[in-house]
Amino acid sequence: MVANPERRASLADAGLQVLASAGARGLTHRAIDGAADVPQGTTANYFKTRDELLGALGERVFERLAPDVARLAQLEDRPPGIDLSIAYIEYIVERTTSEPDVMRALFELRLEASRRPGLASILHETLARNFRLDVEFNRQAGLAGGPMEIALLRYAVDGLLFELLTVPMDTGLEPATVVRELVRRVLNGQPTVP
Amino acid sequence: MVANPERRASLADAGLQVLASAGARGLTHRAIDGAADVPQGTTANYFKTRDELLGALGERVFERLAPDVARLAQLEDRPPGIDLSIAYIEYIVERTTSEPDVMRALFELRLEASRRPGLASILHETLARNFRLDVEFNRQAGLAGGPMEIALLRYAVDGLLFELLTVPMDTGLEPATVVRELVRRVLNGQPTVP
Numbered sequence: 001m002v003a004n005p006e007r008r009a010s011l012a013d014a015g016l017q018v019l020a021s022a023g024a025r026g027l028t029h030r031a032i033d034g035a036a037d038v039p040q041g042t043t044a045n046y047f048k049t050r051d052e053l054l055g056a057l058g059e060r061v062f063e064r065l066a067p068d069v070a071r072l073a074q075l076e077d078r079p080p081g082i083d084l085s086i087a088y089i090e091y092i093v094e095r096t097t098s099e100p101d102v103m104r105a106l107f108e109l110r111l112e113a114s115r116r117p118g119l120a121s122i123l124h125e126t127l128a129r130n131f132r133l134d135v136e137f138n139r140q141a142g143l144a145g146g147p148m149e150i151a152l153l154r155y156a157v158d159g160l161l162f163e164l165l166t167v168p169m170d171t172g173l174e175p176a177t178v179v180r181e182l183v184r185r186v187l188n189g190q191p192t193v194p
Numbered sequence: 195m196v197a198n199p200e201r202r203a204s205l206a207d208a209g210l211q212v213l214a215s216a217g218a219r220g221l222t223h224r225a226i227d228g229a230a231d232v233p234q235g236t237t238a239n240y241f242k243t244r245d246e247l248l249g250a251l252g253e254r255v256f257e258r259l260a261p262d263v264a265r266l267a268q269l270e271d272r273p274p275g276i277d278l279s280i281a282y283i284e285y286i287v288e289r290t291t292s293e294p295d296v297m298r299a300l301f302e303l304r305l306e307a308s309r310r311p312g313l314a315s316i317l318h319e320t321l322a323r324n325f326r327l328d329v330e331f332n333r334q335a336g337l338a339g340g341p342m343e344i345a346l347l348r349y350a351v352d353g354l355l356f357e358l359l360t361v362p363m364d365t366g367l368e369p370a371t372v373v374r375e376l377v378r379r380v381l382n383g384q385p386t387v388p
Contacts, residue, residue, distance in 0.1 A: 020309075021309070022219075023217065023218055023219050023305075023306070023309070024217055024219070025216075025217050025218070025219030025220060026219060100308075104305060104308060107301070107305055107356070108305055110356065110360035110361050111217075111298060111301055111302055111305070111360055112217070113360055113361045114294075114298060114359060114360050114361075115214075115215070115217070120360075120361050123361045124361050124362060124363075124364075127361055127362070127363035127364075128362070128363050128364035130363070131363045131364060131365060132364075147365060147366060147367070148367065148371075148375060150365075151365035151367055151372065152350060152372065152375060152376055152379070154353065154363075154365075155349075155350045155351075155352075155353030155354045155357070155372065155376075156346060156349045156350035156353055156376075157349075157353070158349075158352070158353030158356055158357075159348065159349030159350055159351070159352030159353040159356070160349045162301070162304065162352055162353070162356065163349070163352075165308060166304035166305055166307055166308050166314075167304050167307045167308075167314050167317045167318050167321055168318060168321070168322070169318075169321035169322050169324070169325045169348075170318075170321075170322035170325060170326075171325060171341060171344075171345035171348075172341060173341070173342060173345055177342075178345065178346065178349065181342060181346060182346055182349075185346070185379045185380050185382060186376075186379050186380075188379060188382055
């Protein structure tokens with residue numbers, strides 16, 4: 001059987017749905033066959049082991065949350081500076097909260113990885129690669145901040161998204177305010193790249 | 195049957211263990227009876243519904259992660275200022291990472307709440323109360339920062355803890371460096387309270 005990338009992606013999407021509705025423990029190859037309405041055994045043909053399946057869902061989250069090319073082009077036309085850094089982070093919050101199940105799935109997978117070393121090693125690679133890409137993207141865009149600043153922003157945005165996608169703790173702050181204050185403070189004094 | 199607070203706490207601790215090893219889906223009243231080595235039905239006597247049980251585990255996480263009184267007294271003896279703010283956050287990171295299953299349980303419960311409105315409303319109350327207590331503690335300690343700064347720090351620390359307790363993304367930074375840079379930048383220019 002020749003692997004079909006579109007079929008693979010649509011099985012992964014069905015897996016993300018199952019993960020959202022039933023949690024990691026409800027996610028089985030068979031449950032995905034059912035959700036994707038494909039013959040039993042199809043998901044197992046594409047993802048041989050449970051770790052491989054869960055790891056592929058982690059990869060798929062980043063594909064699903066990738067920025068829209070046209071929106072990115074608009075942002076790239078703007079002059080680098082703190083307002084552009086804020087706009088990029090606002091766009092991350094916008095696209096992750098508009099598909100809440102997808103980002104929640106990544107949090108579920110990361111937690112599940114603390115119980116599954118095989119999954120941890122796959123996700124580690126995915127997360128580390130995406131962190132390097134974020135740092136490189138920021139540099140190429142001429143924006144302020146290196147690995148330290150990207151890490152601080154990433155931690156705070158993860159914490160904010162975790163709240164927005166689960167249970168509020170009543171900080172009284174709008175997400176846009178959090179993003180603006182966060183970026184200003186983290187990048188305070190960091191020069192944009194010439 | 196008269197409720198026994200110690201029994202209640204020890205059942206909740208057994209619940210946190212089950213949650214850590216089996217995830218939210220593996221957590222049942224019966225599994226907790228087994229883990230706590232008590233007669234079947236005991237856990238159901240203390241926590242009538244699944245939402246009540248999960249909500250009580252959320253409360254228990256905060257009890258388990260509460261600061262040690264002697265350590266707190268040492269910190270309270272130090273003069274307020276940025277270094278003391280850093281020391282308080284370092285102590286949060288120290289005590290949550292030294293009991294990794296307990297903090298992971300809170301993340302699991304928050305995610306589970308996105309699928310369970312009854313749990314969400316219990317956890318909402320717990321989280322909102324703890325946020326207010328953090329803001330009030332910070333003010334009474336004479337430390338810099340109000341609700342905005344506490345929220346920014348809380349988000350970033352949640353994101354850092356989520357990484358430390360699940361899968362690294364290879365930022366190349368030590369947690370102590372992250373905490374120091376984070377507190378300095380978030381509190382930059384915020385006066386300590388006279």
